[in-house]
Amino acid sequence: MIDVQNLSKRYGGFTAVDNISFHVERGRIVGFLGPNGAGKTTTMRVLTCFLPPSRGSVSIAGHDVLEEPLAVKRAVGYLPETPPLYTDMSVEGYLRFVSEIKGVPARKVAGRVEYALKRCALLDVRGKLIAKLSKGYRQRVGLAQALLHDPQLLILDEPTSGLDPKQILETRDLIRELSGDHTIILSTHILPEVEQVCQEVIIINKGRLVATDSVANLRNRLQGADAIAIEIFTEGAAIDPQSAEQLLAAIPGVARVHSNGLREGRIHLELEAGPGRRIRSAAVNAILSRGWQLYEMKSITYSLEEVFLEVTGASAEESPSSAGDAAEEEAQ
């Protein structure tokens, strides 16, 4: 569905996207993950024919973006980061206008508008002026606009940014529902969003491709090693961080223990298990058997930054196990 070969995009002297290649199969939901300024929006703008590539080739549904822009635009529904809404129009009027410029045949316009209104739960605000809508509704109108011409590919730039938690969940559900009919590529800087919604992930940073992988593989790489943070009360028990560290390091399956020292009367420790090993109950037992008080134990969740460190770190080592990932090789 999407075939990107050695794409680069420069603005003057600044390189926003640097030689990235990836491929997306029909019917997949792909997350485009990266911190702000990584080049996500620029890449999406090239995919939608808003910007021409500086170098490389991009083809969507078999059409090259430079040679057949109209065919590409017909195949793509696009929700930019700020929904492109004419605030002086009603929701229905706006959707009708967009259907027409998207090339929906005149006799099908009413039906498609109805479909998009229903799909995005906008039926109760159809007659309202867009200027009067809340942010969540506006985002949905933006999404409805992208669906009108029944595109093969949906490109959504940060579809959940600026929404409240309830709206975020609704939007994610909607995207999952839509995945049956469309190939979807969505950008985000929120890791859990990718995990919940997407099947594949493309990670970029500073314009370069860091990794392309399935979400399942990514999750294994990050969470295959169980990581927990432990705090132990020192009150009434004469223990020091070193002895605690030694005790826990001796547990079978523990790959690494790191002590963060003594603070507020508690010893702070981080444990990482070897691949596939479960160490939590063993750690609890070891601590309790010494008569120490366990104050807190929690999973360490990786922030996006740590994901990048992890993923870029892994590719920098050129370990044979990850060499199968051609994209990583290229990123170096």
Add this chain to the structure above:
Amino acid sequence: MRNILTIAAKELRSYFVSPIAYIILAVFALVFGIFFNVSVESFIRYVLAQGQMGGNVSLDLHETLIARLMGTINTIGLFLVPMITMRLFAEEKRTGTIELLLTSPVRDYEIVLGKWLAAVAFYAALLVVSSLNFAILLYFSNPEWKPILVAYLGLFLTGCATLALGTFVSTTTRNQIIAVAVTFFACLALWIADAVTVFGSGFWAEVIGYLSLISHFNDFSRGLLQAKDVVFFVTFTIFFLFLSVRSLESLRWRS
């Protein structure tokens, strides 16, 4: 064609949902109405005075009254055209809706033509408002109607040309105030360009003088339909519409 009309209809609609259309129409109707009233009154007084003195009243109604009023409409238009075109692209660039148009399966020239046509339609509405005054004149006297039609054609063509210029200026900025100011001063400069022929002569004075909108319009207002003037306005219009399309294209490469 369908795309052009869709965009034009949407654009025309958004003129009339904002107050700007009504303000422009009202100001135009009022200002021209006052001019019309004053001119007709002084014309009548002049004719009566001539008659009392026993002079031979052979004033050309078109030359002394109608042609001047046409010039007045044109001058008021000079002030209103920038207001009509300012938002066409500047607004879309500011709010980001230009991204919708440029990622839709429409060609750049269809976007430009659609927006320009909406502006022309609105300008034509102003001319219709002004024509009510002349309808009254036709009812109470009997001026020749053919020169009036020619003068209106001149007004229309001048409008097409200056609106094309304004459309182009609007593609170059996201700030509507800048769009208004630049369009106004560019039109003003072209308006009075024939003044250079007063101060100088030679090749360049002639070239600049040729670009004067007012000198080409004056033939129309006198009732003269000349191919050279029509060609001038049509060329001028096409030139700036073409520049607008190129400017829109360049947005993709620059932004």
